[in-house]
Amino acid sequence: MMASGTLLDLRAVSHFFGSRLIFKGVSCVLEPASIMLVAGPNGAGKSTLLKIMAGLLPPRSGSVQRRVEDRAMAFMGHQTFVYPALSALGNLEFWNRVYGRGLDDAGLLGLLERVGLKGFALEAAGTFSRGMAQRLSLARVLLVEPQLLFLDEPSTGLDTASQALLHAELESARTRGAGIVWISHDLERDLGRADTVLQLSGRSMTYFGPAGEFPGVAA
Amino acid sequence: MRASWLAIAAKDLRLAFAGGQGPVQAVLLGLLLVFIFSLSAAPGDRFSPQQAMAIFWLCSSFAVVLIFSLLFRFEEENDTATALLLSPLPVQGLWLGKTLAGLVLLVLCQVFFFPAALVFLGLDPGGSPGGLVLMVLGVDLGLCILGGLIGAMGHGQGAKDALLTIIVFPLQVPLLLGGIRIGVGLMQGLPLADLGEWFGLVLAFDAVFSGAALFLFPHVFRGE
Numbered sequence: 001m002m003a004s005g006t007l008l009d010l011r012a013v014s015h016f017f018g019s020r021l022i023f024k025g026v027s028c029v030l031e032p033a034s035i036m037l038v039a040g041p042n043g044a045g046k047s048t049l050l051k052i053m054a055g056l057l058p059p060r061s062g063s064v065q066r067r068v069e070d071r072a073m074a075f076m077g078h079q080t081f082v083y084p085a086l087s088a089l090g091n092l093e094f095w096n097r098v099y100g101r102g103l104d105d106a107g108l109l110g111l112l113e114r115v116g117l118k119g120f121a122l123e124a125a126g127t128f129s130r131g132m133a134q135r136l137s138l139a140r141v142l143l144v145e146p147q148l149l150f151l152d153e154p155s156t157g158l159d160t161a162s163q164a165l166l167h168a169e170l171e172s173a174r175t176r177g178a179g180i181v182w183i184s185h186d187l188e189r190d191l192g193r194a195d196t197v198l199q200l201s202g203r204s205m206t207y208f209g210p211a212g213e214f215p216g217v218a219a
Numbered sequence: 220m221r222a223s224w225l226a227i228a229a230k231d232l233r234l235a236f237a238g239g240q241g242p243v244q245a246v247l248l249g250l251l252l253v254f255i256f257s258l259s260a261a262p263g264d265r266f267s268p269q270q271a272m273a274i275f276w277l278c279s280s281f282a283v284v285l286i287f288s289l290l291f292r293f294e295e296e297n298d299t300a301t302a303l304l305l306s307p308l309p310v311q312g313l314w315l316g317k318t319l320a321g322l323v324l325l326v327l328c329q330v331f332f333f334p335a336a337l338v339f340l341g342l343d344p345g346g347s348p349g350g351l352v353l354m355v356l357g358v359d360l361g362l363c364i365l366g367g368l369i370g371a372m373g374h375g376q377g378a379k380d381a382l383l384t385i386i387v388f389p390l391q392v393p394l395l396l397g398g399i400r401i402g403v404g405l406m407q408g409l410p411l412a413d414l415g416e417w418f419g420l421v422l423a424f425d426a427v428f429s430g431a432a433l434f435l436f437p438h439v440f441r442g443e
Contacts, residue, residue, distance in 0.1 A: 056304055056441075071307035079298035083230070085237035097226035098306050124237075133297075140302075 006067060007032055007148050007179040008053060013062035015048055022048055026062070026205045028198050030179040032147070035170070035193055037211065038183045040200035046183045047077075047152055049200065053181055054150045068148040071099055074141045077152035080133040081140065084126025088117050088136050091125055095140050103143065111139045115165065130157045138166060149173060151182040167193065223308040227316025228323075234293050235324060242324045245285040249278035249332045257339035271342040272402035275332060276358070276395045282328045283362045284387055286321050287370035300440070310437040318367040318432075325359050345405040350414070354405065357421040358398035364425060365390055368432040371440040397421040 007030045014024035022045040030036050038046050051057040052064060054075055066073070075081075083091055092108045103111075112118045115135040120128070125136055134154065141149065151170075155163045170180060170193070184190040191197070197214040199207040207214060235241055256274045260266060266274075294300040303313055336342040344351055369387050397420040404414045411418075 054305060056301060069307070070305070073305055075301065075305050077298075077301075079301065081299050081302035082297050083234060083293065083299060084296060085234050086230070090233070094226060094230045095302075095306075098223050098303070098308050100222065100307070 005032060006030065008067070008181070009063075009065040010053065011063045013049075013052060013059045013064060015045065015052060015057070016060050021203050023200055023203050023205065026198070026200070028196075028205075028208045030148075030181060031195075032177045032179055033174050034195040035174055035180045035182055036196045036198055037187070037190060037194035038181060038198050038200070039187050039214075044200040045203075046200060049198075050150050050152050050181060050183055066148065068146075072144070072147040073150070074144045074146035074148075075150045075152075076137055076141050076154045077150075078156055080130075080137045082125045082128075082133050082136055084124065086125060087122045088112055088125055088128075088139075089121040091136060092139060092143060095143055099144055101143055108143075111142050112136075114142060114169075115139045131159055131162045134158055135162060135165070138169060142169065145176075146173070147178050149178055149180045151180065153183050153185050156185070223306075224312035224316040224319070227308070227313055228319040231290050231293060231317060231320035232323060235289060235320070242282065242286055242289070242328055244289075245282035245324070245328050246331045248285065249282055249328055250335050252278050252281070253332065253335040253339050265341045268343065268403045268406040269399060271336060271340040272399045272406070273395075274340055275336045275342060275402070276398045278332045278336075279325065279329060279359070279362065280388065280391055280395060282325055282332075283321070283366045283391075284384060286324045286328075287317070287363075287366035288373070290317050290321055290324075291370045291373065304441065310440055311433050313440065314367045314371065314432055314436040317370065318363045321363040321366050321370075322359055325363060326355075329355065329359070343406045346408055347405050347411065350401075350405050350411050353411075353418070354398060354401045354421075357418065357425065358394055358401075361394040361421060361425045361428065362391065364428045364432055365394075368428065368436055368439065371436055393420060394424045397424070 009029050011027050013026040015022045026049060028036070038049065040046050048057065052059050054073065055064070055066065083094070086094065089108060089112065092111060096103050096108060109118055109121060112121050115138050117132065117135055117139065120132065125133060128136065134157070155166055158166065174180060182190065182194070191211055191214065194211040196209060197207060197211050198205065253274060294303065304310065365387060372386065397417045400417045401414050401421070404417070
Protein backbone atom coordinates (compact mmCIF):
# COMPACT_ATOMS: atom_id res chain seq x y z
CA MET A 1 0.00 0.00 0.00
CA MET A 2 1.37 3.40 -1.02
CA ALA A 3 1.73 5.84 1.87
CA SER A 4 -0.52 8.87 1.70
CA GLY A 5 1.21 11.76 -0.04
CA THR A 6 3.97 9.63 -1.55
CA LEU A 7 4.47 10.50 -5.23
CA LEU A 8 6.44 7.44 -6.24
CA ASP A 9 6.87 4.04 -4.64
CA LEU A 10 9.19 1.30 -5.94
CA ARG A 11 9.17 -2.15 -4.36
CA ALA A 12 11.85 -4.76 -5.08
CA VAL A 13 12.34 -3.64 -8.66
CA SER A 14 14.75 -5.65 -10.80
CA HIS A 15 15.66 -5.33 -14.45
CA PHE A 16 17.52 -7.34 -17.06
CA PHE A 17 18.62 -6.67 -20.62
CA GLY A 18 18.22 -10.11 -22.16
CA SER A 19 19.73 -12.41 -19.57
CA ARG A 20 22.09 -9.73 -18.18
CA LEU A 21 21.11 -8.46 -14.76
CA ILE A 22 21.18 -4.66 -14.59
CA PHE A 23 20.08 -4.28 -10.97
CA LYS A 24 17.90 -6.04 -8.45
CA GLY A 25 16.03 -5.24 -5.27
CA VAL A 26 15.53 -1.51 -5.72
CA SER A 27 12.98 -0.10 -3.27
CA CYS A 28 12.45 3.57 -2.57
CA VAL A 29 9.82 6.26 -2.10
CA LEU A 30 9.67 9.87 -3.23
CA GLU A 31 7.78 12.38 -1.12
CA PRO A 32 6.35 15.68 -2.37
CA ALA A 33 8.65 18.71 -2.15
CA SER A 34 11.77 16.59 -2.16
CA ILE A 35 14.75 15.79 -4.37
CA MET A 36 16.10 12.25 -4.70
CA LEU A 37 19.59 12.08 -6.13
CA VAL A 38 20.43 8.85 -7.99
CA ALA A 39 24.11 7.99 -7.78
CA GLY A 40 26.32 5.24 -9.08
CA PRO A 41 29.15 4.47 -11.47
CA ASN A 42 28.71 4.34 -15.26
CA GLY A 43 26.72 1.32 -16.35
CA ALA A 44 25.06 0.86 -12.95
CA GLY A 45 21.63 1.27 -14.53
CA LYS A 46 20.74 4.79 -13.34
CA SER A 47 19.11 5.85 -16.63
CA THR A 48 17.30 2.52 -16.90
CA LEU A 49 15.97 2.97 -13.35
CA LEU A 50 14.78 6.48 -14.21
CA LYS A 51 12.91 5.18 -17.27
CA ILE A 52 11.28 2.50 -15.13
CA MET A 53 10.26 5.13 -12.57
CA ALA A 54 8.79 7.29 -15.36
CA GLY A 55 6.85 4.38 -16.87
CA LEU A 56 8.88 4.34 -20.08
CA LEU A 57 10.11 0.81 -19.36
CA PRO A 58 8.27 -1.93 -17.49
CA PRO A 59 10.40 -3.54 -14.74
CA ARG A 60 11.17 -7.25 -15.14
CA SER A 61 10.00 -7.78 -11.55
CA GLY A 62 8.78 -5.70 -8.64
CA SER A 63 6.24 -2.89 -8.64
CA VAL A 64 6.21 0.80 -9.47
CA GLN A 65 3.40 3.06 -8.29
CA ARG A 66 2.98 6.70 -9.24
CA ARG A 67 0.40 8.96 -7.63
CA VAL A 68 0.62 11.52 -10.41
CA GLU A 69 -1.25 11.86 -13.70
CA ASP A 70 0.70 11.72 -16.96
CA ARG A 71 -0.01 15.40 -17.58
CA ALA A 72 1.80 16.29 -14.34
CA MET A 73 5.03 14.43 -15.14
CA ALA A 74 8.02 15.69 -17.06
CA PHE A 75 11.39 14.33 -18.10
CA MET A 76 14.57 16.22 -18.89
CA GLY A 77 17.69 14.42 -19.99
CA HIS A 78 20.73 14.43 -22.27
CA GLN A 79 18.39 14.71 -25.24
CA THR A 80 16.66 18.06 -25.55
CA PHE A 81 13.30 16.81 -26.97
CA VAL A 82 13.36 19.79 -29.33
CA TYR A 83 12.11 19.84 -32.94
CA PRO A 84 14.99 21.60 -34.74
CA ALA A 85 12.89 22.82 -37.68
CA LEU A 86 10.35 24.56 -35.43
CA SER A 87 11.00 27.90 -33.77
CA ALA A 88 11.42 28.09 -29.99
CA LEU A 89 7.86 29.43 -29.79
CA GLY A 90 6.64 26.75 -32.24
CA ASN A 91 8.09 24.04 -30.00
CA LEU A 92 6.33 25.42 -26.94
CA GLU A 93 3.06 25.89 -28.87
CA PHE A 94 3.16 22.20 -29.80
CA TRP A 95 3.73 20.98 -26.22
CA ASN A 96 1.13 23.47 -25.01
CA ARG A 97 -1.45 21.75 -27.21
CA VAL A 98 -0.31 18.22 -26.36
CA TYR A 99 -0.55 18.93 -22.61
CA GLY A 100 -3.76 20.93 -23.05
CA ARG A 101 -2.33 23.80 -20.98
CA GLY A 102 -4.21 26.48 -22.92
CA LEU A 103 -1.53 29.17 -22.62
CA ASP A 104 -1.69 32.01 -25.14
CA ASP A 105 1.33 33.44 -26.97
CA ALA A 106 1.97 35.93 -24.17
CA GLY A 107 2.13 33.08 -21.65
CA LEU A 108 4.49 31.09 -23.84
CA LEU A 109 6.70 34.13 -24.42
CA GLY A 110 6.74 34.61 -20.66
CA LEU A 111 8.18 31.10 -20.29
CA LEU A 112 10.81 31.83 -22.93
CA GLU A 113 11.70 35.03 -21.07
CA ARG A 114 12.09 33.03 -17.86
CA VAL A 115 14.77 30.85 -19.52
CA GLY A 116 16.40 33.76 -21.34
CA LEU A 117 15.20 32.88 -24.84
CA LYS A 118 12.56 35.52 -25.50
CA GLY A 119 14.82 37.26 -28.01
CA PHE A 120 15.10 33.98 -29.94
CA ALA A 121 11.40 33.06 -29.90
CA LEU A 122 11.00 32.98 -33.66
CA GLU A 123 14.35 31.42 -34.50
CA ALA A 124 14.55 27.76 -35.52
CA ALA A 125 15.60 25.63 -32.57
CA GLY A 126 18.03 23.80 -34.87
CA THR A 127 20.25 26.88 -34.88
CA PHE A 128 20.54 26.88 -31.06
CA SER A 129 23.63 25.87 -29.12
CA ARG A 130 23.37 22.86 -26.80
CA GLY A 131 22.86 25.19 -23.83
CA MET A 132 20.09 27.17 -25.56
CA ALA A 133 18.33 23.96 -26.65
CA GLN A 134 18.50 22.70 -23.07
CA ARG A 135 17.02 26.00 -21.87
CA LEU A 136 14.18 25.46 -24.32
CA SER A 137 13.77 21.98 -22.86
CA LEU A 138 13.56 23.60 -19.43
CA ALA A 139 10.84 25.94 -20.74
CA ARG A 140 8.88 22.83 -21.82
CA VAL A 141 9.22 21.46 -18.28
CA LEU A 142 8.08 24.78 -16.80
CA LEU A 143 5.07 24.73 -19.16
CA VAL A 144 4.00 21.38 -17.73
CA GLU A 145 4.44 22.54 -14.08
CA PRO A 146 5.16 18.94 -13.12
CA GLN A 147 4.43 17.37 -9.77
CA LEU A 148 6.91 14.65 -10.61
CA LEU A 149 10.07 15.53 -12.50
CA PHE A 150 12.73 13.14 -13.80
CA LEU A 151 16.16 14.53 -14.60
CA ASP A 152 18.89 12.51 -16.32
CA GLU A 153 22.08 14.58 -16.00
CA PRO A 154 20.32 17.65 -17.39
CA SER A 155 23.25 19.99 -16.76
CA THR A 156 25.62 18.16 -19.13
CA GLY A 157 27.14 20.72 -21.48
CA LEU A 158 25.53 23.71 -19.78
CA ASP A 159 27.51 26.82 -18.93
CA THR A 160 27.55 28.23 -15.40
CA ALA A 161 24.67 30.66 -16.00
CA SER A 162 22.45 27.93 -17.50
CA GLN A 163 23.27 25.59 -14.61
CA ALA A 164 22.36 28.32 -12.12
CA LEU A 165 19.06 28.86 -13.96
CA LEU A 166 18.33 25.13 -13.91
CA HIS A 167 19.10 24.85 -10.20
CA ALA A 168 16.95 27.89 -9.39
CA GLU A 169 14.00 26.41 -11.29
CA LEU A 170 14.45 23.05 -9.56
CA GLU A 171 14.40 24.79 -6.20
CA SER A 172 11.28 26.65 -7.24
CA ALA A 173 9.62 23.36 -8.32
CA ARG A 174 10.47 21.75 -4.97
CA THR A 175 9.10 24.75 -3.11
CA ARG A 176 5.72 24.38 -4.83
CA GLY A 177 5.62 20.71 -3.86
CA ALA A 178 7.09 18.82 -6.79
CA GLY A 179 9.04 15.60 -6.30
CA ILE A 180 12.26 15.38 -8.30
CA VAL A 181 14.37 12.35 -9.20
CA TRP A 182 17.76 13.53 -10.36
CA ILE A 183 20.67 11.61 -11.86
CA SER A 184 23.76 13.72 -11.41
CA HIS A 185 27.31 13.06 -12.49
CA ASP A 186 28.57 15.69 -10.07
CA LEU A 187 27.52 14.26 -6.74
CA GLU A 188 29.73 16.55 -4.66
CA ARG A 189 28.11 19.61 -6.21
CA ASP A 190 24.52 18.38 -6.12
CA LEU A 191 24.42 16.41 -2.86
CA GLY A 192 23.66 19.54 -0.86
CA ARG A 193 20.47 20.12 -2.86
CA ALA A 194 19.11 16.61 -2.30
CA ASP A 195 16.84 15.30 0.44
CA THR A 196 17.50 11.62 -0.23
CA VAL A 197 20.07 9.60 -2.15
CA LEU A 198 19.66 6.29 -3.94
CA GLN A 199 22.91 4.59 -4.87
CA LEU A 200 23.23 1.75 -7.38
CA SER A 201 26.40 -0.28 -7.44
CA GLY A 202 27.39 -3.86 -8.14
CA ARG A 203 23.97 -4.59 -9.71
CA SER A 204 22.02 -3.73 -6.59
CA MET A 205 20.90 -0.81 -4.47
CA THR A 206 23.64 -0.10 -1.94
CA TYR A 207 22.05 2.93 -0.26
CA PHE A 208 18.72 4.63 0.02
CA GLY A 209 18.26 7.19 2.74
CA PRO A 210 18.71 10.80 3.81
CA ALA A 211 21.27 12.78 1.84
CA GLY A 212 22.85 13.97 5.10
CA GLU A 213 23.72 10.39 6.09
CA PHE A 214 25.01 9.32 2.69
CA PRO A 215 28.39 7.65 3.29
CA GLY A 216 29.95 8.55 -0.07
CA VAL A 217 30.31 7.56 -3.68
CA ALA A 218 30.79 3.86 -4.35
CA ALA A 219 33.55 2.92 -6.76
CA MET B 220 -7.53 13.62 -27.19
CA ARG B 221 -8.76 15.12 -30.48
CA ALA B 222 -6.82 18.33 -29.95
CA SER B 223 -3.69 16.33 -29.21
CA TRP B 224 -3.67 14.17 -32.33
CA LEU B 225 -4.57 17.17 -34.45
CA ALA B 226 -1.56 18.88 -32.85
CA ILE B 227 0.62 15.95 -33.93
CA ALA B 228 -0.71 16.14 -37.50
CA ALA B 229 -0.29 19.93 -37.67
CA LYS B 230 3.24 19.73 -36.25
CA ASP B 231 4.23 16.99 -38.71
CA LEU B 232 2.91 18.98 -41.67
CA ARG B 233 4.80 22.07 -40.48
CA LEU B 234 7.98 20.03 -40.14
CA ALA B 235 7.45 18.36 -43.53
CA PHE B 236 7.23 21.74 -45.23
CA ALA B 237 9.93 23.45 -43.16
CA GLY B 238 12.71 24.51 -45.49
CA GLY B 239 10.31 24.47 -48.43
CA GLN B 240 10.81 20.75 -49.07
CA GLY B 241 7.54 18.98 -48.35
CA PRO B 242 7.23 15.52 -49.88
CA VAL B 243 9.46 16.51 -52.80
CA GLN B 244 11.35 13.23 -52.80
CA ALA B 245 8.13 11.20 -53.04
CA VAL B 246 6.72 13.43 -55.79
CA LEU B 247 9.90 13.26 -57.87
CA LEU B 248 10.17 9.47 -57.52
CA GLY B 249 6.54 9.06 -58.60
CA LEU B 250 6.91 11.37 -61.59
CA LEU B 251 10.09 9.56 -62.60
CA LEU B 252 8.31 6.20 -62.42
CA VAL B 253 5.43 7.47 -64.58
CA PHE B 254 7.85 8.87 -67.13
CA ILE B 255 10.03 5.73 -67.27
CA PHE B 256 7.00 3.45 -67.62
CA SER B 257 5.69 5.70 -70.39
CA LEU B 258 8.87 4.93 -72.38
CA SER B 259 8.01 1.22 -72.37
CA ALA B 260 5.14 1.78 -74.85
CA ALA B 261 5.83 2.16 -78.55
CA PRO B 262 5.04 5.63 -79.98
CA GLY B 263 1.32 5.91 -80.57
CA ASP B 264 0.45 2.91 -78.38
CA ARG B 265 -1.77 3.42 -75.35
CA PHE B 266 -1.47 1.75 -71.99
CA SER B 267 -4.36 -0.46 -71.02
CA PRO B 268 -6.52 0.95 -68.17
CA GLN B 269 -5.16 -1.82 -65.94
CA GLN B 270 -1.54 -0.89 -66.67
CA ALA B 271 -2.18 2.83 -66.15
CA MET B 272 -3.95 2.28 -62.81
CA ALA B 273 -1.28 -0.18 -61.64
CA ILE B 274 1.46 2.38 -62.31
CA PHE B 275 -0.51 5.12 -60.55
CA TRP B 276 -0.92 2.98 -57.41
CA LEU B 277 2.69 1.81 -57.57
CA CYS B 278 3.79 5.46 -57.41
CA SER B 279 1.44 6.01 -54.46
CA SER B 280 2.75 2.92 -52.71
CA PHE B 281 6.37 4.06 -52.99
CA ALA B 282 5.35 7.54 -51.87
CA VAL B 283 3.79 6.12 -48.69
CA VAL B 284 7.06 4.44 -47.70
CA LEU B 285 9.01 7.69 -48.15
CA ILE B 286 6.36 9.79 -46.40
CA PHE B 287 6.13 7.65 -43.27
CA SER B 288 9.87 7.21 -43.10
CA LEU B 289 10.04 11.04 -43.01
CA LEU B 290 7.24 11.42 -40.45
CA PHE B 291 8.81 9.02 -37.94
CA ARG B 292 12.29 10.49 -38.47
CA PHE B 293 10.96 13.70 -36.87
CA GLU B 294 10.67 11.87 -33.54
CA GLU B 295 14.21 10.47 -33.63
CA GLU B 296 16.48 13.47 -33.99
CA ASN B 297 16.30 14.65 -30.38
CA ASP B 298 14.40 11.66 -28.99
CA THR B 299 11.10 13.55 -28.92
CA ALA B 300 9.46 10.11 -29.01
CA THR B 301 10.35 9.76 -25.31
CA ALA B 302 8.77 13.11 -24.49
CA LEU B 303 5.63 12.11 -26.41
CA LEU B 304 5.42 8.79 -24.57
CA LEU B 305 5.60 10.68 -21.27
CA SER B 306 2.94 13.17 -22.30
CA PRO B 307 -0.78 12.75 -21.60
CA LEU B 308 -1.35 12.03 -25.31
CA PRO B 309 -2.64 8.46 -25.72
CA VAL B 310 -0.13 6.59 -27.88
CA GLN B 311 -2.90 5.79 -30.34
CA GLY B 312 -3.31 9.55 -30.78
CA LEU B 313 0.23 9.64 -32.12
CA TRP B 314 -0.71 7.01 -34.72
CA LEU B 315 -3.86 8.95 -35.64
CA GLY B 316 -1.91 12.20 -36.02
CA LYS B 317 0.78 10.57 -38.15
CA THR B 318 -1.86 8.82 -40.30
CA LEU B 319 -3.68 12.09 -40.91
CA ALA B 320 -0.47 13.95 -41.79
CA GLY B 321 0.55 11.08 -44.08
CA LEU B 322 -2.85 11.16 -45.80
CA VAL B 323 -2.53 14.89 -46.53
CA LEU B 324 0.98 14.42 -47.92
CA LEU B 325 -0.04 11.42 -50.03
CA VAL B 326 -3.01 13.26 -51.57
CA LEU B 327 -0.64 16.13 -52.31
CA CYS B 328 1.72 13.73 -54.11
CA GLN B 329 -1.20 12.33 -56.12
CA VAL B 330 -2.12 15.85 -57.23
CA PHE B 331 1.11 15.59 -59.22
CA PHE B 332 0.88 11.89 -60.11
CA PHE B 333 -2.61 12.09 -61.57
CA PRO B 334 -2.02 14.66 -64.34
CA ALA B 335 1.30 12.97 -65.14
CA ALA B 336 -0.55 9.66 -65.56
CA LEU B 337 -3.16 11.41 -67.74
CA VAL B 338 -0.50 12.82 -70.02
CA PHE B 339 2.10 10.04 -70.15
CA LEU B 340 0.03 6.90 -69.58
CA GLY B 341 -3.25 7.98 -71.17
CA LEU B 342 -5.11 7.34 -67.94
CA ASP B 343 -8.77 8.19 -68.48
CA PRO B 344 -10.52 9.41 -65.33
CA GLY B 345 -13.90 8.13 -66.61
CA GLY B 346 -17.25 9.74 -66.03
CA SER B 347 -17.61 9.31 -62.28
CA PRO B 348 -15.57 11.89 -60.38
CA GLY B 349 -17.41 10.96 -57.17
CA GLY B 350 -16.41 7.33 -57.58
CA LEU B 351 -12.85 8.37 -58.30
CA VAL B 352 -12.65 10.47 -55.13
CA LEU B 353 -14.18 7.62 -53.11
CA MET B 354 -11.65 5.17 -54.53
CA VAL B 355 -8.65 7.41 -53.91
CA LEU B 356 -9.71 8.24 -50.35
CA GLY B 357 -10.53 4.63 -49.49
CA VAL B 358 -7.26 3.25 -50.82
CA ASP B 359 -5.17 6.19 -49.55
CA LEU B 360 -6.64 5.77 -46.09
CA GLY B 361 -5.66 2.09 -46.08
CA LEU B 362 -2.15 2.89 -47.30
CA CYS B 363 -1.70 5.48 -44.54
CA ILE B 364 -3.23 3.34 -41.79
CA LEU B 365 -0.71 0.66 -42.66
CA GLY B 366 2.10 3.20 -43.15
CA GLY B 367 1.49 4.66 -39.69
CA LEU B 368 1.65 1.24 -38.06
CA ILE B 369 4.65 -0.08 -39.96
CA GLY B 370 6.46 3.25 -39.73
CA ALA B 371 6.38 2.88 -35.95
CA MET B 372 7.87 -0.59 -36.31
CA GLY B 373 10.89 0.87 -38.08
CA HIS B 374 11.14 3.73 -35.57
CA GLY B 375 14.65 3.93 -34.14
CA GLN B 376 15.97 1.09 -36.29
CA GLY B 377 18.96 1.54 -38.59
CA ALA B 378 17.43 -0.60 -41.34
CA LYS B 379 14.14 1.29 -41.16
CA ASP B 380 13.63 1.80 -44.88
CA ALA B 381 14.42 -1.83 -45.66
CA LEU B 382 12.03 -2.96 -42.92
CA LEU B 383 9.30 -0.66 -44.22
CA THR B 384 9.76 -1.94 -47.75
CA ILE B 385 9.85 -5.63 -46.85
CA ILE B 386 6.73 -5.52 -44.68
CA VAL B 387 4.63 -2.80 -46.29
CA PHE B 388 4.57 -3.93 -49.91
CA PRO B 389 3.27 -7.49 -49.35
CA LEU B 390 0.60 -6.22 -46.94
CA GLN B 391 -0.53 -3.57 -49.43
CA VAL B 392 -1.31 -6.13 -52.15
CA PRO B 393 -5.07 -6.58 -51.50
CA LEU B 394 -5.52 -2.83 -51.15
CA LEU B 395 -3.66 -2.06 -54.37
CA LEU B 396 -5.55 -4.81 -56.16
CA GLY B 397 -8.80 -3.18 -55.04
CA GLY B 398 -7.55 0.24 -56.16
CA ILE B 399 -6.57 -1.08 -59.59
CA ARG B 400 -9.83 -2.98 -60.16
CA ILE B 401 -12.00 -0.06 -59.05
CA GLY B 402 -9.97 2.36 -61.17
CA VAL B 403 -10.26 0.15 -64.24
CA GLY B 404 -14.01 -0.21 -63.67
CA LEU B 405 -14.44 3.56 -63.42
CA MET B 406 -12.35 4.13 -66.54
CA GLN B 407 -14.56 1.65 -68.39
CA GLY B 408 -17.67 3.50 -67.20
CA LEU B 409 -19.03 0.77 -64.94
CA PRO B 410 -21.61 1.95 -62.38
CA LEU B 411 -20.44 2.11 -58.77
CA ALA B 412 -22.87 -0.65 -57.82
CA ASP B 413 -20.92 -3.09 -60.03
CA LEU B 414 -17.75 -2.30 -58.13
CA GLY B 415 -19.28 -2.91 -54.71
CA GLU B 416 -17.22 -6.02 -53.97
CA TRP B 417 -13.95 -4.22 -54.60
CA PHE B 418 -15.05 -1.22 -52.53
CA GLY B 419 -15.98 -3.74 -49.85
CA LEU B 420 -12.47 -5.20 -49.97
CA VAL B 421 -10.91 -1.74 -49.60
CA LEU B 422 -13.19 -0.75 -46.71
CA ALA B 423 -12.64 -4.10 -44.99
CA PHE B 424 -8.88 -3.59 -45.31
CA ASP B 425 -9.21 -0.10 -43.78
CA ALA B 426 -11.32 -1.42 -40.91
CA VAL B 427 -9.15 -4.46 -40.13
CA PHE B 428 -5.88 -2.52 -40.15
CA SER B 429 -7.40 0.37 -38.15
CA GLY B 430 -8.32 -2.10 -35.44
CA ALA B 431 -4.92 -3.78 -35.63
CA ALA B 432 -3.14 -0.42 -35.47
CA LEU B 433 -5.13 0.79 -32.46
CA PHE B 434 -4.20 -2.38 -30.62
CA LEU B 435 -0.62 -2.87 -31.84
CA PHE B 436 0.72 0.68 -32.23
CA PRO B 437 1.41 1.34 -28.52
CA HIS B 438 3.47 -1.86 -28.24
CA VAL B 439 5.23 -1.31 -31.54
CA PHE B 440 6.11 2.33 -30.86
CA ARG B 441 7.43 1.53 -27.37
CA GLY B 442 9.52 -1.25 -28.91
CA GLU B 443 8.06 -3.91 -26.59
